[in-house]
Amino acid sequence: MPDPVLRPFRPGDAPAIAELHARHAAADQVDVHSTMERLPDPDGVRRLIAAADWAVVAVDRSGSPAGWGSLRSWTEVDGTRVHLTGGYVAPPARRQGLGGRLLREAEAVAARLAAGHTDGPVVLGGNASTVQPDRMALLERSGYRQVFTMVEMEHDGSPVRPRQLPAGVTVRAATIADVPALFELTARAWAGRPFYALPTVDELRDWFRRSEPGMFEVATIGVRLVGLVAVSRTPARTEIESVQIDPDLQRRGLATAMLTGTLNTLIGAGAGPIRLHTEGLDPVGARTLYERLGFRVVREYRRYRKPLDR
Template identity: 25%
Template sequence: MNQEPRVDFQELQWRQASASDVPAWAVLIARTAAAERPVWHEREADLQQHAESRKNPLATHAVLGLDGDGVIRAYARLSKNPDAEKAHGFGCVDPAWQRRGVGAALLGWLEQRTRQRFAEDTAGTGVPVAPRLRIGTEQQHGHQARLLESAGYTVVRYFNEMHRPLDQPLPANVLGNGLVLAAVAPDLHEQVRLAHNETFRDHWGSEPRDEESWSFTVNHPLARPDLGAVVLDAVSGAVAGYQLASHDPDLAARRGVREGYTELLGVRREYRGRGIAQALLADAMHRFSGAGMDVASLDVDSENPTGALALYTRMGYRAVNTSMAWDKEL
């Protein structure tokens, strides 16, 4: 049995995370975000979902560092699908404890745990897979980039956050014959999940969404099904495309702009070329505007092979922030 990975930083007391830690853990993230001002950070609701995960239980996939008074000052968390070719690492360090080597120590723990998790997932298969760890950063956070570069990570992809002001004329959401727009009703959730997995099976970095991860998406407290829609085949009833949306009022207060955010947008292959994505985005803009939003926003892979970036640009979206994905083969 593999030895439990350890965090090599003795000035903090380290232990596994649990569901009871979620409130104080969220306070650490909020305190760090107040100093570093990321575009987005996890909230208590996100951590609560992690605490409910069966694939990546906190007891073996998250570690917390506490000071002498029992205050959480740092954390690291690992997430991986059983058959995935990569794991995802997350973490932060309290601003008062930065520049002491805590971040490097957390990175070491993440790498150890990644090796273990790959060994667990491939045990008995006879098919070894090189462990790979992926970590995301925002371009504005140079200190994180320097840490990753020094540890042997390289940028493998760039992503753009894009905004489209809603005080400008909005496009019409016109659908072709044989297609109908419908609400994102619960009885369509499974069909949309399967359509999403089919749509994104060839996209860089994408992994199939199982029932657990899909439930976290559609049932998240910030999810706004009233701001989303699906396009159905009028004859078969099949899901041809979908737009799932959310709104974060706390983010609106911090950024001074109310965003209707497109979490997921996709069109199944056999329905492409019929203007469905454009119609869904136009519909989203009208829904966002009607709900009092200032901008429509989304994130896109800068090298998306479907031409999504060009579509968004034509519809008035403009890049406002850049983030990166960093990889290291262990």
């Protein structure tokens, strides 16, 4: 059979790409409750492509999609420029070289985009989960090395013992007016951490507007914002999207107190699967805290990188 043809992604491709993923969801072991790798709908495909620097569709001789590839880029807080290669090959087209073609095309585009970049290191990135052995093998054969891991966790549904807030701390519902203070909190909480791109104030404001602010709680000492627990809901899951604690209040029980209150409220309201994701190597103790409160790992997501030759 002739090799699939790679052509630029077109806006009208989104429904066919979403249908391709849906058709192979069982073979791909798609987790319908996942917070990290959700089955894309047409709007989700369009958003992914809108954020990409480059995107192609692989079509067979009938004109039907057999896969796709993409590249998107950002600069992390330490100045590292990341070019993330992405893609998908449908099961019938796997192990025939298509994944390698898509990866090499993305890398070539990244090299052109990176030409002349002198402000810091430039790397290629690639992602794969533990149910994607072909993707992991392709990245490793291509010189990528695992640099960190994310884990997705689900709560066991049992009530948790409430904890007291630290002295002087109060908790209230968040409002859109909290966004500038939330930006400052996020910058402090993530200072010095690798593999992280700080969102802008506008991005945080957009996040609030897309979400249910009534499910966001902030902790304050006087007028100072020192903590956040943000929750979102879909028909498939309830997600604890973000837990942010000011470094001055870390390891003093604030995260535990806020999370136990949130979890008991959600469990009492009959929430469906409660999910979150965090760093697998547990650099600041978040995973340990979540396990202590009844969360267990359901899937691992490996993040790979390699230097970009320029």
